[in-house]
Amino acid sequence: MASVEERTIFEKIISREIPADIIFENDIAVIIRDINPQAPVHVLIIPRKRINRIEAAQDGDAELLGKLLIMARDFAKSNDLMGFRLVVNNGQQAGETVPHLHIHLLSGRPMAWPPG
Numbered sequence: 001m002a003s004v005e006e007r008t009i010f011e012k013i014i015s016r017e018i019p020a021d022i023i024f025e026n027d028i029a030v031i032i033r034d035i036n037p038q039a040p041v042h043v044l045i046i047p048r049k050r051i052n053r054i055e056a057a058q059d060g061d062a063e064l065l066g067k068l069l070i071m072a073r074d075f076a077k078s079n080d081l082m083g084f085r086l087v088v089n090n091g092q093q094a095g096e097t098v099p100h101l102h103i104h105l106l107s108g109r110p111m112a113w114p115p116g
Ligand code: 5GP
Pocket: 009, 020, 021, 032, 033, 034, 035, 036, 037, 044, 088, 089, 095, 096, 097, 098, 099
């Protein structure tokens, strides 16, 4: 029997099984506040479609991935963010903890470079 992949916390948030501060949603994705914010503004843009991580994306996901960036743009604009950083962690070594692709949007403080 094929193994069923364990559902992630984000799928449970999207289906409202687990509460979260959902601040925007459309047919593509939801935007929630990160439970452990690393900046005054720290939200996660999470596609409804589960793609485990960017390396698992298919060529056919290109439009979806582009729309996630457009959602980041719109969130920044509607919240008058002066500057912001987008982060996608791919793999444990890069800091990925939830295997459901998401874009971190951080803002509200100066950002160091290079990131840690
Ligand atoms: P990753 O480390 O995979 O790039 O990012 C996962 C993010 O999800 C982390 O910043 C973590 O704080 C956040 N997170 C994990 N569990 C929850 C949760 O139950 N609710 C919310 N709102 N954020 C979560």
